[in-house]
Amino acid sequence: MANSGIPTAKLRAWWAHRQWLDGGHRGATAAEVLAATGWARSVDGAAPYLGLFARAGLGRAAVDAAVAALEVHELPSARGCTYVLPAADFGLGLAAGAATPEGDLAMAEKHLGVTRDEIEKLCLTISQVLSETDPLEPAAIRAAVGDAVRGLGEAGRKRGRTTTLPIALGLLQARGLIRRVPANGRLDQQRYGYVRWDQPVRGSATELAERYFAWAAPASIRHFRWFTGFTAATAKAATAPLDLVGLPGTDLLLPAELLPEFQEFSPPGTPSYALVAGIDGLHLLHRDLPRLLDPADAARSAPTARGGRSFGSEADPGSHLMLDRGRIVGIWEYDPEPGEIVHQLFVPADEPLREAVARTEAFVREQLGDARGFSLDSPKSRAPRIAALRAASG
Known part of the structure; x- marks a missing residue:
């Protein structure tokens, strides 16, 4: 990105804009969010709830109601991994994970x-x-x-x-013949039952490519292959029918229909903060963490990493993310005993950032009870990360 001639701030802000992390989509439904911004990775943690809250202000009850009504559902999809999908994509998601x-x-x-x-x-x-x-x-x-x-x-x-x-x-x-139902209707737990289903499995690799570049572009073929698990040959065949244009000086591709909007886009002049999970789509659709980090932040010692590795050398963040116009400006964890968010900031705290933290903290405390990153995450296993963040921010 540094040699592309495209300002890094523009790329990041554009990705955040396309991911609906710019605060302009309050009131959208869960299905609308997922259709526009991409399937939400779910590993029995809080990621889908955090992502839908950050993008549309959706509370847990609204998300759980959408799950119960089969407006959205958690299914094995790309690379066989579980994602929460909108109903319109059930067949395609199953085909992607077959x-x-x-x-x-x-x-x-x-x-x-x-x-x-x-x-x-x-x-x-x-x-x-x-x-x-x-x-x-x-x-x-x-x-x-x-x-x-x-x-x-x-x-x-x-x-x-x-x-x-x-x-x-x-x-x-x-095969779409059964589906997994969360035992208490929640996405952030590990008990499930199964019911019979009749969901057609349909969709091509090109349809998946079309969805992906609508959610994630500008993105490279390497990014697309990470998300899908496709071989180079399959990825090439899947994207060939699409009208994708390359951004000069990069390996990034963008649907031609989005090019005029991208060219005219300017990063907002004021901060737009969001607190999301470490596996949020803004990161995981590309799984290219350094693109979201300023160089000085990439060089920071990651308090949750092994062996003193720098933050930018990690494939995935070890904690949840604090964002501003697509840039990672901090990391956070939830400490359920005092019911508070513990964080390490990469930027000075201003009032909008404090408000974003307080808003997410109240959501987790009052509606989720915890913000587990994945199925095996627990307050006990999280304690060293929380202690490291407290020490780093102290």
Whole structure:
């Protein structure tokens, strides 16, 4: 970016603008946000809630209601990873993630003595015991199907598959025949049940490319491949039908229809702060952390990194992010015991930044109870990060 001739501040502010992090979309629905800014990565943490709150002011109740109404849903999608998608993209998301459970089955066939016929029969049995309205948790499914599920012994344990049940559940989800329902309606927890579903799986690699560059451009083919897991050949074929233009002096591509708007765009003159998760789409759609950092901030010692690594050398931030017009201006964690956000700022605190922190802090404390980064995150595991941030900001 430094040699592109395009001011870094413009690129960052544009990305934030396209990600609806500029404060202009209050009142949008969860489905509208996700359709416009991209699928929200979910790993049983608070990221979807934080992202929707930052972009549209949506509270947890509104998001949970959208999930219950199937306006949005968490599905295995790109690279087999779970994302929260709008209903219009359910079929495309499933198509994007279809290869992962097939690969899981192939591994089990090769190394664990599992056959496709065995798994297909298990899939049929599971479908017969599930209803469309009353979710069954995995333990209840296993009890209902009996001997159709079998253990995979020590070899399976070493490969992360103790029984054949997860293989079958993965295939059924990818085929749109079942869906996973959060046990208490919340996205930031780890208990799920399954119900029968009938969601067509459809969508091409080019459709996914079109969505991606609408959300993330300017972006490179390397960025696109990171998001999709595509090979170079598949990425090239997927983007060939699109009218993408290169930005001079960079490897970044932009849909031609967005070029006039991009050329006329100027970064806002006043700060626009947002507090989001470390896996928010502003970062994760590209997974290119240095592009969001000023050089001095990239050189900072990351208090949550191993071995004293600098912040800019990390693939992902170790904590949640504080943003201003696309630039990372700090990192934060939530300490549930005092009910407060602990942060390290890269810029002096002004009143709008203090207000943004207080607003997010109240949202987490009153509506979420915690701001877990991922499924295994907990107040206990987070304690060293919180202590490091307190020390760094002290």
